[in-house]
Amino acid sequence: MNDPVLIVADSLRDRARAALGSRNLILVGLMGAGKSSVGRIVATQLGIPFIDSDAEIERVSRMSISELFAAYGEDEFRALEGRVMKRLLKGGPRLVSTGGGAFINDRTRKHIKRGGVSVWLKADLDVLWERVNKRDTRPLLKTENPRQTLENLMNARYPIYEQADLTVISRDVRKEVMAEEVLRAVIDSRTESAA
């Protein structure tokens, strides 16, 4: 109870929650950046609902992301992703962790920009590769040289992720530390815009 670390964490949470108000908090970034795992922690800390857009797409379609890509192709997947995102961002506050390509699609990006505060979890190639190479659930990385594909995606997408409202560097520290940095970024953005 009297642990100073916990007292600081409480005040951080309260300040971030106040700074967010009724807006949604939306995490964007490449596969493996930590949107889903860090997002879940941030939502718990803020006491707001957590939604992962990939999981929501799988729930409504009753298909896995890989199955959707295989059956309908990427364009149809993006159209569905856009519709799901629009619906998720009506009302708030919610923490929405997006799929890696959501913010890249013009229409979906508009929904996100209108729908709340966007945070780019920015990671370097080694960090991302270390995390994504353990599972083969990501259809875009089913190529001959997935590490190169990931690098190509970084080059193409980083200028677009840059349009997010806030950027937090995702690196090899505990997920709780990353979550704390997201909270601090939300607080700082409010302080800056009020100044």
Ligand SMILES: Nc1ncnc2c1ncn2[C@@H]1O[C@H](COP(=O)(O)OP(=O)(O)OP(=O)(O)O)[C@@H](O)[C@H]1O
């Ligand atoms: N800070 C961290 N330290 C260690 N491992 C992490 C960290 N953040 C995420 N991970 C791990 O990296 C993997 C990918 O993380 P996560 O699924 O959260 O990424 P994502 O951004 O949601 O990716 P996608 O776009 O594919 O959904 C998971 O196994 C997760 O446990």
Ligand SMILES: O=C(O)C1=C[C@@H](O)[C@@H](O)[C@H](O)C1
């Ligand atoms: O980066 C991407 O384009 C993707 C990332 C995943 O979250 C899924 O949304 C899907 O595999 C596409």
Ligand SMILES: [Mg+2]
């Ligand atoms: Mg995810």
